[in-house]
Amino acid sequence: MKAGVDLLGxxxxxxxxxxxxxxxxxxxATGGVDDASLxxxxxxxxxxxxxxxxxxxxxxxxxxxxxxQVQFQGISGHEVGQFQNGSRQIVxxxxxxxxxxxxFPYAEAFAAE
Numbered sequence: 439m440k441a442g443v444d445l446l447g448x449x450x451x452x453x454x455x456x457x458x459x460x461x462x463x464x465x466x467a468t469g470g471v472d473d474a475s476l477x478x479x480x481x482x483x484x485x486x487x488x489x490x491x492x493x494x495x496x497x498x499x500x501x502x503x504x505x506x507q508v509q510f511q512g513i514s515g516h517e518v519g520q521f522q523n524g525s526r527q528i529v530x531x532x533x534x535x536x537x538x539x540x541x542f543p544y545a546e547a548f549a550a551e
Contacts, residue, residue, distance in 0.1 A: 445518050456487035507531040511541060 444450045461476075463485055468475040477498070485492045493501040507530045513520065520526055528538035 446521055452488055456489040456492065459487045460485045460492060504532075506535060509538075509540060511538065 464476045
């Protein structure tokens with residue numbers, strides 16, 4: 439990436455693609471780009487996306503928040519390749535998505551190496 443951000447495409451690409459899946463389905467279903475029609479439709483359906491099913495509440499918020507809290511663990515050196523398979527990004531919260539245990543204080547993770 440020319441700007442030097444998101445070298446692995448883990449952040450921007452999936453979210454942007456999911457957003458466009460929502461827009462495309464809403465435009466197809468309503469037959470246009472009228473904001474009021476799109477908004478009304480979006481509050482009534484569940485959108486299947488690459489990020490999972492998305493449903494919106496009455497004010498346009500996600501009906502089920504899906505903000506993940508993560509901690510990077512087991513990082514060694516500066517090689518970006520160690521992040522390619524997601525094994526270094528451990529999900530802490532929400533509990534139903536957890537993939538590991540929090541290391542606290544974090545400095546102790548490096549003292550053992």
